[in-house]
Amino acid sequence: MKRLLITGAAGGIGSVCRKRLTHMADTLRLSGRGDLGEPAPHEEIMLCDLGDKIAVEELVEGCDGIVHMGGQSTEASWDVIRNANIEGMFNLYEAARKHGKPRILYASSNHAIGFYRQSQNIDATAPVRPDGLYGVSKVFGEALASMYHDKFGIETACVRIGSCFPEPTSHRMLSTWMSFDDFIRLVECVFRVPVLGCPIIYGVSANDATWWDNTSVAYLGWQPHDNSESHRARLDSEMAAPNRNAPDAIYQGGMFTADGIHEE
Numbered sequence: 001m002k003r004l005l006i007t008g009a010a011g012g013i014g015s016v017c018r019k020r021l022t023h024m025a026d027t028l029r030l031s032g033r034g035d036l037g038e039p040a041p042h043e044e045i046m047l048c049d050l051g052d053k054i055a056v057e058e059l060v061e062g063c064d065g066i067v068h069m070g071g072q073s074t075e076a077s078w079d080v081i082r083n084a085n086i087e088g089m090f091n092l093y094e095a096a097r098k099h100g101k102p103r104i105l106y107a108s109s110n111h112a113i114g115f116y117r118q119s120q121n122i123d124a125t126a127p128v129r130p131d132g133l134y135g136v137s138k139v140f141g142e143a144l145a146s147m148y149h150d151k152f153g154i155e156t157a158c159v160r161i162g163s164c165f166p167e168p169t170s171h172r173m174l175s176t177w178m179s180f181d182d183f184i185r186l187v188e189c190v191f192r193v194p195v196l197g198c199p200i201i202y203g204v205s206a207n208d209a210t211w212w213d214n215t216s217v218a219y220l221g222w223q224p225h226d227n228s229e230s231h232r233a234r235l236d237s238e239m240a241a242p243n244r245n246a247p248d249a250i251y252q253g254g255m256f257t258a259d260g261i262h263e264e
């Protein structure tokens with residue numbers, strides 16, 4: 001690619017993308033709301049709020065691909081979620097429609113299906129069961145991506161990210177963890193596969209403890225290498241496993257299922 005846009009480039013995953021996706025494009029265009037520091041020679045920085053339609057149009061113009069990591073990443077008030085994850089997604093897809101229809105990797109979330117029980121195994125065909133307003137906004141994003149694919153041919157990988165952190169930090173994360181290495185491998189596959197379509201992908205490493213079936217996206221050639229099992233002994237020594245009646249032990253979305261509505 002000539003130019004790859006990374007939104008949310010100051011965030012936890014976006015900052016990893018900034019460092020580790022340099023081989024994917026001549027130029028990385030980095031965006032966020034806050035300070036992104038000085039651009040390296042292969043970088044461009046364009047700060048903007050995703051809720052600003054005109055700014056998002058300028059942001060997307062001239063990009064061949066988008067890794068969309070920007071957005072509200074936890075439960076929050078409706079105003080915050082609406083601006084970043086509803087208006088922001090619409091602005092991004094409208095900009096993509098008008099400016100060359102770049103391929104998009106969209107950071108959806110396991111919270112789109114958080115009310116499934118941990119005893120259930122699900123695949124991409126399972127009906128959504130969001131566990132809060134944040135999860136609902138991620139479902140909206142998936143629906144938007146699907147519509148822009150069917151109607152306008154924009155291809156999107158909707159990645160229902162589990163827990164993408166340096167290492168699992170809870171027992172639930174033994175099932176939801178995705179290493180940064182496996183995420184970067186996924187980004188490479190998404191942008192290299194000749195025909196992507198608009199698949200739902202569970203963003204999770206090759207953990208022994210798993211609830212999610214990615215058989216339908218075997219065509220991507222993505223083979224996660226890491227396995228949370230190597231962290232189990234450490235976690236067991238650091239903390240007690242959650243009580244079996246606790247949301248963190250019952251639902252795939254964990255504690256998000258027990259959160260209320262965040263008022264202003």
Ligand SMILES: NC(=O)c1ccc[n+]([C@@H]2O[C@H](COP(=O)([O-])OP(=O)(O)OC[C@H]3O[C@@H](n4cnc5c(N)ncnc54)[C@H](O)[C@@H]3O)[C@@H](O)[C@H]2O)c1
Nearest residue numbers: 008010011012013049050070071073084107109161163164
């Ligand atoms: N980290 C995970 O395990 C995980 C799990 C599921 C889904 N996700 C999704 O992946 C994406 C990245 O996650 P993360 O952990 O890096 O989150 P993060 O909160 O660290 O980063 C998100 C970035 O988006 C920016 N942002 C928020 N609202 C914005 C707005 N209105 N305009 C412009 N920028 C805005 C924030 O400033 C932040 O830099 C998010 O969309 C999140 O919902 C992450």
